Amino acid sequence: MGGTFDPIHHGHLVAASEVAAEFGLDEVVFVPTGRPWQKEDTEVSPSEDRYLMTVVATASNPRFTVSRVDIDRPGPTYTIDTLRDLRRERPEAELFFITGADAMAQIMSWKDIDELWSLAHFVGVTRPGHELPELDRQNVSLLEVPAMAISSTACRNRVRAHKPVWYLVPDGVVQYIAKYELYAGDAGSDGAEAVNAGTVDTGSNGTGAVGA
Ligand SMILES: Nc1ncnc2c1ncn2[C@@H]1O[C@H](COP(=O)(O)OP(=O)(O)OP(=O)(O)O)[C@@H](O)[C@H]1O
Ligand SMILES: O=C(O)c1ccc[n+]([C@@H]2O[C@H](COP(=O)([O-])O)[C@@H](O)[C@H]2O)c1
Numbered sequence: 001m002g003g004t005f006d007p008i009h010h011g012h013l014v015a016a017s018e019v020a021a022e023f024g025l026d027e028v029v030f031v032p033t034g035r036p037w038q039k040e041d042t043e044v045s046p047s048e049d050r051y052l053m054t055v056v057a058t059a060s061n062p063r064f065t066v067s068r069v070d071i072d073r074p075g076p077t078y079t080i081d082t083l084r085d086l087r088r089e090r091p092e093a094e095l096f097f098i099t100g101a102d103a104m105a106q107i108m109s110w111k112d113i114d115e116l117w118s119l120a121h122f123v124g125v126t127r128p129g130h131e132l133p134e135l136d137r138q139n140v141s142l143l144e145v146p147a148m149a150i151s152s153t154a155c156r157n158r159v160r161a162h163k164p165v166w167y168l169v170p171d172g173v174v175q176y177i178a179k180y181e182l183y184a185g186d187a188g189s190d191g192a193e194a195v196n197a198g199t200v201d202t203g204s205n206g207t208g209a210v211g212a
Pocket of ligand 2: 003079147
Protein backbone atom coordinates (compact mmCIF):
# COMPACT_ATOMS: atom_id res chain seq x y z
CA MET A 1 0.00 0.00 0.00
CA GLY A 2 1.56 3.28 -1.11
CA GLY A 3 0.79 6.58 0.54
CA THR A 4 2.12 9.88 1.70
CA PHE A 5 1.20 8.81 5.26
CA ASP A 6 1.48 12.34 6.65
CA PRO A 7 0.49 10.96 9.13
CA ILE A 8 -0.57 7.32 8.76
CA HIS A 9 -4.03 6.83 10.33
CA HIS A 10 -6.53 4.08 11.12
CA GLY A 11 -8.20 4.45 7.70
CA HIS A 12 -4.98 3.19 6.09
CA LEU A 13 -4.55 0.38 8.62
CA VAL A 14 -8.13 -0.90 8.38
CA ALA A 15 -7.98 -0.85 4.56
CA ALA A 16 -4.72 -2.84 4.58
CA SER A 17 -6.01 -5.34 7.11
CA GLU A 18 -9.25 -5.92 5.19
CA VAL A 19 -7.47 -6.44 1.86
CA ALA A 20 -4.97 -8.81 3.51
CA ALA A 21 -7.82 -10.89 4.94
CA GLU A 22 -9.93 -10.89 1.77
CA PHE A 23 -7.06 -11.81 -0.59
CA GLY A 24 -5.12 -14.06 1.83
CA LEU A 25 -1.99 -11.89 1.66
CA ASP A 26 1.13 -13.06 3.50
CA GLU A 27 2.51 -9.53 3.87
CA VAL A 28 1.33 -5.96 3.43
CA VAL A 29 4.18 -3.64 2.54
CA PHE A 30 3.50 0.01 3.41
CA VAL A 31 5.48 2.24 1.05
CA PRO A 32 5.71 5.89 2.13
CA THR A 33 6.16 8.13 -0.92
CA GLY A 34 9.37 10.04 -1.46
CA ARG A 35 8.13 13.06 -3.41
CA PRO A 36 4.41 12.67 -4.21
CA TRP A 37 4.31 14.58 -7.52
CA GLN A 38 0.53 15.06 -7.46
CA LYS A 39 0.83 16.81 -4.06
CA GLU A 40 3.54 19.29 -5.10
CA ASP A 41 1.41 22.28 -4.13
CA THR A 42 1.00 20.85 -0.61
CA GLU A 43 3.65 21.00 2.10
CA VAL A 44 4.68 17.45 2.99
CA SER A 45 6.59 16.45 6.16
CA PRO A 46 10.13 15.08 5.85
CA SER A 47 10.15 11.56 4.46
CA GLU A 48 12.04 10.18 7.48
CA ASP A 49 9.25 11.35 9.82
CA ARG A 50 6.58 9.79 7.60
CA TYR A 51 8.63 6.59 7.35
CA LEU A 52 9.15 6.37 11.12
CA MET A 53 5.47 7.04 11.90
CA THR A 54 4.60 4.22 9.48
CA VAL A 55 7.05 1.88 11.24
CA VAL A 56 5.58 2.80 14.64
CA ALA A 57 1.99 2.33 13.39
CA THR A 58 2.59 -1.09 11.85
CA ALA A 59 5.01 -2.57 14.41
CA SER A 60 2.43 -4.64 16.27
CA ASN A 61 1.19 -6.52 13.19
CA PRO A 62 3.53 -9.37 12.14
CA ARG A 63 2.20 -9.24 8.54
CA PHE A 64 2.78 -5.50 8.11
CA THR A 65 6.17 -4.24 6.93
CA VAL A 66 7.46 -0.88 5.69
CA SER A 67 9.61 -0.32 2.62
CA ARG A 68 12.05 2.53 1.97
CA VAL A 69 12.10 2.05 -1.81
CA ASP A 70 10.20 5.26 -2.58
CA ILE A 71 11.88 7.49 -0.01
CA ASP A 72 15.36 6.28 -1.00
CA ARG A 73 14.78 6.81 -4.75
CA PRO A 74 15.57 10.39 -5.80
CA GLY A 75 13.05 12.41 -7.81
CA PRO A 76 9.28 12.29 -7.96
CA THR A 77 7.59 9.08 -6.82
CA TYR A 78 5.86 6.99 -9.46
CA THR A 79 4.12 3.70 -8.71
CA ILE A 80 5.67 2.15 -11.81
CA ASP A 81 9.07 2.47 -10.07
CA THR A 82 7.65 1.27 -6.73
CA LEU A 83 6.30 -1.91 -8.28
CA ARG A 84 9.49 -2.57 -10.27
CA ASP A 85 11.56 -2.23 -7.07
CA LEU A 86 9.23 -4.47 -5.07
CA ARG A 87 9.27 -7.05 -7.88
CA ARG A 88 13.10 -7.02 -7.88
CA GLU A 89 13.12 -7.65 -4.11
CA ARG A 90 10.40 -10.33 -4.27
CA PRO A 91 10.76 -12.08 -7.64
CA GLU A 92 8.34 -14.90 -6.76
CA ALA A 93 5.59 -12.84 -5.13
CA GLU A 94 2.15 -12.16 -6.54
CA LEU A 95 1.87 -8.39 -6.13
CA PHE A 96 -1.27 -6.47 -5.15
CA PHE A 97 -1.41 -2.68 -4.96
CA ILE A 98 -3.97 -1.22 -2.53
CA THR A 99 -5.54 2.20 -3.15
CA GLY A 100 -8.43 4.12 -1.69
CA ALA A 101 -11.33 5.32 -3.83
CA ASP A 102 -9.87 8.83 -4.27
CA ALA A 103 -6.51 7.54 -5.52
CA MET A 104 -8.25 4.96 -7.73
CA ALA A 105 -10.27 7.75 -9.35
CA GLN A 106 -7.00 9.43 -10.40
CA ILE A 107 -5.20 6.30 -11.55
CA MET A 108 -5.58 6.95 -15.29
CA SER A 109 -3.33 10.02 -14.81
CA TRP A 110 -0.50 7.99 -13.26
CA LYS A 111 2.81 7.58 -15.08
CA ASP A 112 2.99 4.71 -17.61
CA ILE A 113 -0.50 3.52 -16.68
CA ASP A 114 -0.70 1.07 -19.60
CA GLU A 115 2.34 -0.80 -18.35
CA LEU A 116 1.38 -0.36 -14.68
CA TRP A 117 -1.63 -2.65 -15.04
CA SER A 118 0.65 -5.59 -15.87
CA LEU A 119 2.82 -5.25 -12.76
CA ALA A 120 0.26 -5.93 -10.02
CA HIS A 121 -3.32 -6.69 -9.19
CA PHE A 122 -4.95 -3.38 -8.13
CA VAL A 123 -7.41 -3.34 -5.24
CA GLY A 124 -9.55 -0.23 -4.82
CA VAL A 125 -11.17 0.15 -1.41
CA THR A 126 -14.16 2.26 -0.41
CA ARG A 127 -13.58 5.54 1.40
CA PRO A 128 -16.27 7.83 2.86
CA GLY A 129 -16.91 10.84 0.63
CA HIS A 130 -15.36 9.28 -2.47
CA GLU A 131 -16.92 7.30 -5.28
CA LEU A 132 -15.09 4.13 -6.33
CA PRO A 133 -14.72 4.26 -10.12
CA GLU A 134 -15.86 1.28 -12.22
CA LEU A 135 -12.67 0.08 -13.92
CA ASP A 136 -13.56 -2.79 -16.16
CA ARG A 137 -10.22 -4.58 -16.10
CA GLN A 138 -9.31 -8.13 -15.26
CA ASN A 139 -6.66 -7.26 -12.69
CA VAL A 140 -8.67 -4.68 -10.76
CA SER A 141 -10.85 -5.57 -7.76
CA LEU A 142 -13.04 -3.34 -5.66
CA LEU A 143 -13.57 -4.03 -1.98
CA GLU A 144 -15.93 -2.49 0.55
CA VAL A 145 -14.10 -1.88 3.84
CA PRO A 146 -15.41 -0.51 7.16
CA ALA A 147 -15.96 3.23 6.67
CA MET A 148 -13.30 5.29 8.42
CA ALA A 149 -13.97 8.98 7.85
CA ILE A 150 -10.37 9.93 8.59
CA SER A 151 -7.85 11.76 6.41
CA SER A 152 -4.27 12.83 7.03
CA THR A 153 -5.32 16.40 6.17
CA ALA A 154 -7.92 16.37 8.96
CA CYS A 155 -5.37 14.92 11.41
CA ARG A 156 -2.83 17.67 10.55
CA ASN A 157 -5.50 20.34 10.91
CA ARG A 158 -6.59 18.95 14.26
CA VAL A 159 -3.02 19.05 15.61
CA ARG A 160 -2.65 22.64 14.38
CA ALA A 161 -5.89 23.54 16.13
CA HIS A 162 -4.74 21.78 19.35
CA LYS A 163 -7.47 19.17 19.01
CA PRO A 164 -6.69 15.55 19.92
CA VAL A 165 -5.87 12.93 17.32
CA TRP A 166 -6.07 10.06 19.79
CA TYR A 167 -7.88 7.06 18.23
CA LEU A 168 -7.68 8.57 14.75
CA VAL A 169 -4.03 7.52 14.54
CA PRO A 170 -2.24 4.79 16.56
CA ASP A 171 -1.10 5.85 20.04
CA GLY A 172 2.58 5.75 19.09
CA VAL A 173 1.90 8.13 16.20
CA VAL A 174 0.16 10.58 18.56
CA GLN A 175 3.30 10.52 20.69
CA TYR A 176 5.63 10.83 17.68
CA ILE A 177 3.75 13.90 16.39
CA ALA A 178 3.99 15.55 19.81
CA LYS A 179 7.63 14.59 20.44
CA TYR A 180 8.86 15.96 17.09
CA GLU A 181 6.36 18.83 17.00
CA LEU A 182 4.93 17.92 13.62
CA TYR A 183 2.09 20.01 12.22
CA ALA A 184 2.55 22.68 14.90
CA GLY A 185 2.97 25.16 12.00
CA ASP A 186 0.51 27.99 11.63
CA ALA A 187 -1.00 27.68 15.08
CA GLY A 188 1.98 29.67 16.35
CA SER A 189 2.72 27.05 18.99
CA ASP A 190 6.02 26.68 20.79
CA GLY A 191 7.35 23.31 21.94
CA ALA A 192 5.33 23.24 25.13
CA GLU A 193 2.05 23.79 23.33
CA ALA A 194 2.92 21.11 20.81
CA VAL A 195 3.44 18.62 23.63
CA ASN A 196 0.07 19.57 25.06
CA ALA A 197 -1.52 19.02 21.66
CA GLY A 198 -0.50 15.40 21.59
CA THR A 199 1.10 13.78 24.59
CA VAL A 200 -0.72 14.86 27.67
CA ASP A 201 -3.84 16.71 26.54
CA THR A 202 -6.50 14.01 26.40
CA GLY A 203 -9.22 16.47 25.43
CA SER A 204 -10.41 17.12 28.98
CA ASN A 205 -11.70 20.62 29.70
CA GLY A 206 -10.20 20.45 33.17
CA THR A 207 -13.52 20.85 34.97
CA GLY A 208 -13.65 17.30 36.28
CA ALA A 209 -16.40 16.36 33.81
CA VAL A 210 -16.70 12.63 33.13
CA GLY A 211 -18.33 11.10 30.06
CA ALA A 212 -19.50 7.48 29.74
N1 LIG B 1 -10.00 6.66 5.43
C1 LIG B 1 -9.55 5.94 4.38
N2 LIG B 1 -10.22 4.85 3.93
C2 LIG B 1 -9.77 4.14 2.87
N3 LIG B 1 -8.64 4.43 2.17
C3 LIG B 1 -7.93 5.49 2.56
C4 LIG B 1 -8.34 6.30 3.69
N4 LIG B 1 -7.43 7.29 3.86
C5 LIG B 1 -6.51 7.14 2.88
N5 LIG B 1 -6.79 6.07 2.10
C6 LIG B 1 -6.01 5.59 0.95
O1 LIG B 1 -4.68 5.35 1.41
C7 LIG B 1 -3.73 5.71 0.41
C8 LIG B 1 -2.72 6.72 0.96
O2 LIG B 1 -3.44 7.87 1.33
P1 LIG B 1 -2.75 9.21 1.87
O3 LIG B 1 -1.49 8.87 2.57
O4 LIG B 1 -2.71 10.21 0.78
O5 LIG B 1 -3.81 9.63 3.00
P2 LIG B 1 -4.91 10.77 2.98
O6 LIG B 1 -5.68 10.65 4.24
O7 LIG B 1 -5.69 10.71 1.68
O8 LIG B 1 -3.97 12.04 2.99
P3 LIG B 1 -4.25 13.60 2.69
O9 LIG B 1 -5.47 14.00 3.47
O10 LIG B 1 -2.99 14.26 3.14
O11 LIG B 1 -4.47 13.69 1.18
C9 LIG B 1 -4.54 6.26 -0.77
O12 LIG B 1 -4.74 5.20 -1.70
C10 LIG B 1 -5.85 6.66 -0.13
O13 LIG B 1 -6.91 6.62 -1.04
O1 LIG C 1 2.58 6.78 -10.38
C1 LIG C 1 2.00 7.87 -10.35
O2 LIG C 1 2.02 8.67 -11.29
C2 LIG C 1 1.22 8.23 -9.07
C3 LIG C 1 0.49 9.42 -8.97
C4 LIG C 1 -0.19 9.71 -7.78
C5 LIG C 1 -0.14 8.82 -6.72
N1 LIG C 1 0.59 7.66 -6.87
C6 LIG C 1 0.71 6.71 -5.74
O3 LIG C 1 -0.53 6.51 -5.12
C7 LIG C 1 -0.33 6.24 -3.72
C8 LIG C 1 -1.22 7.16 -2.90
O4 LIG C 1 -0.78 8.47 -3.12
P1 LIG C 1 -1.25 9.69 -2.20
O5 LIG C 1 -0.66 10.89 -2.91
O6 LIG C 1 -2.75 9.65 -2.23
O7 LIG C 1 -0.68 9.47 -0.86
C9 LIG C 1 1.17 6.45 -3.48
O8 LIG C 1 1.82 5.19 -3.50
C10 LIG C 1 1.61 7.28 -4.67
O9 LIG C 1 2.97 7.12 -5.03
C11 LIG C 1 1.24 7.36 -8.02
